[in-house]
Amino acid sequence: MSAPPPPMSLLAELTHRCPLQCPYCSNPLMLDPRTQELSTTEWQRVLDEAALMGVLQVHFSGGEPMARPDLPELVRHAAQAGLYSNLITSGVLIRQDTLRALADAGLDHIQLSFQDVDPASADRIANMAGAHAKKLEAARLITAEGLPLTLNFVIHRQNAERVPAMLELAEQLGARRVEIAHTQYYGWGLLNRDALLPDRAQIEATTEAVAAARTRLAGRMSIDFVTPDYYEDRPKPCMGGWGQRFLNITPTGKVLPCHAAETIPDITFPNVREAGLAAIWEDSPIFNLFRGTEWMPEPCQSCAFKEEDWGGCRCQALALAGKADAADPVCHKAPDHKQVTQAIAQRPQTPPPFRYRRFGNA
Amino acid sequence: MTEATGPTLCETTVPRFARGTRLHYDRVREVWFIQAPERAFHADAIAAEVLQLVDGARPLHTIIDLLAEKFAAPRAVIAQDVLAMVAELATKQVLLPA
Numbered sequence: 080m081s082a083p084p085p086p087m088s089l090l091a092e093l094t095h096r097c098p099l100q101c102p103y104c105s106n107p108l109m110l111d112p113r114t115q116e117l118s119t120t121e122w123q124r125v126l127d128e129a130a131l132m133g134v135l136q137v138h139f140s141g142g143e144p145m146a147r148p149d150l151p152e153l154v155r156h157a158a159q160a161g162l163y164s165n166l167i168t169s170g171v172l173i174r175q176d177t178l179r180a181l182a183d184a185g186l187d188h189i190q191l192s193f194q195d196v197d198p199a200s201a202d203r204i205a206n207m208a209g210a211h212a213k214k215l216e217a218a219r220l221i222t223a224e225g226l227p228l229t230l231n232f233v234i235h236r237q238n239a240e241r242v243p244a245m246l247e248l249a250e251q252l253g254a255r256r257v258e259i260a261h262t263q264y265y266g267w268g269l270l271n272r273d274a275l276l277p278d279r280a281q282i283e284a285t286t287e288a289v290a291a292a293r294t295r296l297a298g299r300m301s302i303d304f305v306t307p308d309y310y311e312d313r314p315k316p317c318m319g320g321w322g323q324r325f326l327n328i329t330p331t332g333k334v335l336p337c338h339a340a341e342t343i344p345d346i347t348f349p350n351v352r353e354a355g356l357a358a359i360w361e362d363s364p365i366f367n368l369f370r371g372t373e374w375m376p377e378p379c380q381s382c383a384f385k386e387e388d389w390g391g392c393r394c395q396a397l398a399l400a401g402k403a404d405a406a407d408p409v410c411h412k413a414p415d416h417k418q419v420t421q422a423i424a425q426r427p428q429t430p431p432p433f434r435y436r437r438f439g440n441a
Numbered sequence: 442m443t444e445a446t447g448p449t450l451c452e453t454t455v456p457r458f459a460r461g462t463r464l465h466y467d468r469v470r471e472v473w474f475i476q477a478p479e480r481a482f483h484a485d486a487i488a489a490e491v492l493q494l495v496d497g498a499r500p501l502h503t504i505i506d507l508l509a510e511k512f513a514a515p516r517a518v519i520a521q522d523v524l525a526m527v528a529e530l531a532t533k534q535v536l537l538p539a
Contacts, residue, residue: 131469
């Protein structure tokens with residue numbers, strides 16, 4: 080196989096510590112402990128290597144990345160290496176001084192998460208009293224600082240009806256972008272699927288609300304809409320294809336093709352403590368495992384869309400079909416598609432209580 | 442792309458990059474990119490020529506003059522291309538009037 084094209088973006092998960100406990104968190108069920116987190120120097124080396132490889136954007140994420148006191152130092156280092164830096168944050172640790180330190184370090188953009196527009200519901204989803212109010216204040220401080228702001232809303236059955244109000248809030252807060260992202264069902268999201276999975280009418284209503292807002296706000300605010308693939312006919316091109324555009328580094332230095340990849344069994348994940356990032360990207364077994372199309376089973380192998388959706392999501396195939404190299408069960412042609420239709424059919428009328436994301440709760 | 446709803450652009454407009462967007466030369470791929478919040482757009486050769494002249498001080502008529510001279514092309518043709526491109530980048534929130 081010829082050398083793969085260099086990655087476009089790096090998701091740097093600085094820590095799994097977070098004051099919030101959202102039940103759809105993209106972090107793995109087994110969270111990395113603080114004592115094993117990469118040091119400042121290790122992250123700086125990784126940022127330099129990423130820039131040299133051709134990574135254009137670094138997304139500082141977590142957990143809550145602002146729980147790391149060295150965040151401004153890492154942002155400054157990224158800027159000096161020529162990387163575009165994005166902070167993906169819950170916002171609850173943003174104050175005038177912590178924000179100023181990041182802006183002065185050269186931070187380019189902030190993506191701020193919201194759980195809902197209704198404060199009581201938002202605080203219940205995050206399992207943190209007062210979180211929503213802190214986020215509103217964070218948004219005000221960010222736009223006052225002049226930093227471009229994206230709001231991120233994760234959508235599910237318990238907040239979907241308020242998508243129009245979410246879009247209005249984003250406009251009022253002066254966001255340049257907003258993401259309306261239906262929950263993805265692996266890890267914590269899968270554990271809480273019955274509490275989160277919307278019905279078809281809710282999907283249609285959110286799709287209409289987004290279309291109407293796109294027309295109304297054209298040129299002022301852009302809207303990214305992530306549909307829940309359980310209701311699609313074809314799978315999503317997860318991460319733009321395995322090992323094609325994206326890499327993820329966990330708090331302890333493991334390098335993954337996507338943030339859910341640690342669920343795949345019997346695989347040794349490469350670590351930046353043991354190898355260089357470029358060598359990991361080009362040569363490690365995990366990145367080559369599902370790169371391209373050669374690994375594909377039928378019906379993917381003879382499918383006309385195989386280089387559009389790249390066979391869908393490997394972690395979803397594992398979670399639903401029990402095999403990471405199966406066709407993504409979301410696809411209507413997949414042999415395990417009934418796993419998806421059953422999950423929809425068997426969804427309880429009343430959502431069960433959340434199983435919150437925290438150390439030891441999986 | 443729907444019609445631009447931003448401020449109208451004319452040759453006296455002074456364009457600047459919105460905060461959080463910039464032109465970036467990618468030494469690995471040897472191409473220009475427009476870096477923007479959570480995305481990088483590939484900038485073709487013409488866009489890169491125009492955007493290298495965007496400094497928040499030069500009005501569009503100066504940028505057009507410079508490009509017409511550099512490429513020895515009819516000014517009217519260059520003007521049309523530059524105005525269309527700048528208008529499109531304004532709807533993408535990449536460029537703003539200074």
